[in-house]
Amino acid sequence: MKIALISPYESTASVGVRTLSSVLRAAGFETKLFFIPLPFEVPYDEVLMKGLSDLLNDCQVVGISLTSNYLDRAVQLTQWIRQTGSQRILWGGIHPTLEPQECLEHADFVVLGEAERSLPALLRALDGDPSQIQGIGYRIRSETGEQSLVINSPMPLIENLDEIPFQDYSCSDHYLWCIPTLGIGATADRNTDASDCVAVAVNTWQPMTPELIHANTRGDYLTLSSRGCPFRCTFCCNSFLGDYYRGEKWFRLRSIDNLLDEALFVKKQYPWFNRIFYDDDAFMARPVEDLRRFAQRMKEEVGLPFVVTGVTPTNLTDEKLEILLNGGLQWIRLGIQTTSERVNRNVYNRPTSFEAIKRAVEIIRKYHHRMDRVWYDFIIDNPWETQEETLETLRFMLTLPRPFALCVYSLTYFPKTRIAERALQEGILNDPNSQVYRKSYKNYQRTYINNLFLFFTLSRLPRWVLGLFVNRWILRLGLHHPLTACHTVLRKAKSRFLQWKYRNR
Numbered sequence: 125m126k127i128a129l130i131s132p133y134e135s136t137a138s139v140g141v142r143t144l145s146s147v148l149r150a151a152g153f154e155t156k157l158f159f160i161p162l163p164f165e166v167p168y169d170e171v172l173m174k175g176l177s178d179l180l181n182d183c184q185v186v187g188i189s190l191t192s193n194y195l196d197r198a199v200q201l202t203q204w205i206r207q208t209g210s211q212r213i214l215w216g217g218i219h220p221t222l223e224p225q226e227c228l229e230h231a232d233f234v235v236l237g238e239a240e241r242s243l244p245a246l247l248r249a250l251d252g253d254p255s256q257i258q259g260i261g262y263r264i265r266s267e268t269g270e271q272s273l274v275i276n277s278p279m280p281l282i283e284n285l286d287e288i289p290f291q292d293y294s295c296s297d298h299y300l301w302c303i304p305t306l307g308i309g310a311t312a313d314r315n316t317d318a319s320d321c322v323a324v325a326v327n328t329w330q331p332m333t334p335e336l337i338h339a340n341t342r343g344d345y346l347t348l349s350s351r352g353c354p355f356r357c358t359f360c361c362n363s364f365l366g367d368y369y370r371g372e373k374w375f376r377l378r379s380i381d382n383l384l385d386e387a388l389f390v391k392k393q394y395p396w397f398n399r400i401f402y403d404d405d406a407f408m409a410r411p412v413e414d415l416r417r418f419a420q421r422m423k424e425e426v427g428l429p430f431v432v433t434g435v436t437p438t439n440l441t442d443e444k445l446e447i448l449l450n451g452g453l454q455w456i457r458l459g460i461q462t463t464s465e466r467v468n469r470n471v472y473n474r475p476t477s478f479e480a481i482k483r484a485v486e487i488i489r490k491y492h493h494r495m496d497r498v499w500y501d502f503i504i505d506n507p508w509e510t511q512e513e514t515l516e517t518l519r520f521m522l523t524l525p526r527p528f529a530l531c532v533y534s535l536t537y538f539p540k541t542r543i544a545e546r547a548l549q550e551g552i553l554n555d556p557n558s559q560v561y562r563k564s565y566k567n568y569q570r571t572y573i574n575n576l577f578l579f580f581t582l583s584r585l586p587r588w589v590l591g592l593f594v595n596r597w598i599l600r601l602g603l604h605h606p607l608t609a610c611h612t613v614l615r616k617a618k619s620r621f622l623q624w625k626y627r628n629r
């Protein structure tokens with residue numbers, strides 16, 4: 125049986141889809157992978173869809189992976205496949221896990237949670253009785269023709285993560301929808317330059333090649349060294365998943381040997397990757413001794429640099445950072461979200477004091493010269509945060525060691541998260557389509573304070589000048605608008621000057 129797996133994400137990294145492909149191939153199934161690295165807001169055109177249905181001809185089953193933002197795209201693909209083919213359609217990923225009923229309005233089956241065990245079992249029983257397969261949902265029709273939905277109990281979690289095969293980067297029977305901005309997406313931390321460009325016909329389906337992967341990922345091999353998270357922040361899906369897998373150990377670590385085997389495998393088999401990107405929920409939550417062994421062996425046996433994203437202020441220590449830097453760590457991403465202790469504790473359920481944030485930044489300051497740059501996560505548009513609390517966060521940003529990069533997220537009420545439940549109860553969330561599914565996290569409210577987050581990130585002005593924009597006295601004088609106007613005028617003048625300079629070169 126041949127199963128198509130479609131990854132609609134901007135990043136072709138797609139750990140879930142690639143892992144499932146390895147699992148299915150090892151279990152004797154054939155797989156065909158499709159990557160469509162378009163932003164979720166962009167509807168698929170006819171050329172893409174027609175090309176896809178031609179390529180799907182030899183597949184009996186189509187599996188679509190989706191996060192909540194990709195619901196519209198998954199619906200579009202499903203409707204098209206139903207019109208043009210006869211394949212069974214399965215949906216999996218975080219969104220079907222959170223909202224299986226909603227997804228079953230479109231898909232024949234959904235897989236909830238980790239699919240390494242449920243998916244092969246489901247494929248084997250596709251024409252039989254699925255009632256005993258844990259971790260799936262489906263529709264049944266009664267004798268009177270009435271439809272009802274069945275959601276089976278969760279599949280127990282994989283205790284030993286080392287059992288999971290490495291991701292399928294073979295490129296064999298993998299296809300990519302080539303877009304003009306192929307290099308955009310992925311970890312997007314470096315600017316595209318000519319060396320990243322690949323000569324390829326755009327708006328066509330092309331067999332995947334190492335060059336195309338490189339153009340999209342910039343040579344970053346994305347992986348996770350753990351599954352789950354010890355925390356339950358209210359805006360994060362872990363606040364639901366911890367409950368879904370109640371009674372089980374949700375936060376699990378791969379062994380250091382397994383991480384090293386993967387790094388060595390990647391280095392040998394896929395030499396086009398030049399960095400490993402650990403995009404865990406909580407990489408730094410590992411014990412120090414583990415990190416020491418990991419770093420030592422990364423340096424001695426692998427020699428590839430790496431990046432760690434899942435860092436919370438509470439689990440960053442001087443010792444851990446130094447150990448990892450000695451092993452080849454290039455940069456980290458620290459989740460601050462807000463400097464307000466009240467918001468962190470009472471609204472986000474993050475056990476992070478302001479002292480812990482300050483301490484984490486002090487540690488970073490000490491090692492800043494040894495990192496390419498440090499990324500910080502912040503959340504804006506929080507209706508439970510006061511303006512003064514947001515301003516405090518901005519003032520704190522001015523103290524961050526430069527250069528830094530920011531990921532500023534507009535608070536989004538992803539389904540089933542605790543914060544979404546609260547927003548629903550309080551009438552703040554009333555249209556999930558516009559407020560969640562079709563909302564980009566970059567789509568923040570254009571307020572003076574929000575604009576400052578962006579301005580502070582991009583601006584090279586001295587700190588004391590930036591400080592004026594958030595100075596209590598100036599703000600009290602109601603000078604927001606003159607300051608904004610002043611900034612706009614300066615920006616326009618700069619762009620005119622650059623245009624003039626370019627013309628006279």
Ligand code: B12
Nearest residue numbers: 133138139140187188189191192216217235238239361538
């Ligand atoms: C890597 C990552 C990214 C990467 C790449 C994303 C990618 N798709 O490859 C980047 C940096 C681009 C990214 C961006 C964003 N991300 Co992100 N990201 C992750 C992260 C950390 C890891 C994903 C992963 O690879 N997991 C490991 C694999 C093995 O798990 P998995 O993907 O869930 O797949 C398993 C199952 O779901 C299932 N499955 C998956 N696909 C399929 C398909 C079929 C057919 C079947 C049967 C089963 C199946 O089987 C897999 C194996 O068990 C997750 C958190 C997490 N730990 O999962 C967040 C997560 C997916 N991201 C999230 C969010 C919100 C975002 C952003 C909006 C930014 C933000 N606020 O964080 C953006 C925009 C993304 C978008 N518009 O969809 C949320 C999604 C919430 C939601 N309801 O949709 C998550 C869950 C974080 C969270 N804990 O809340 N992200």
Ligand code: SF4
Nearest residue numbers: 353355357360362405
């Ligand atoms: S620490 Fe990060 S991954 Fe863990 S629950 Fe909080 S936001 Fe989610």
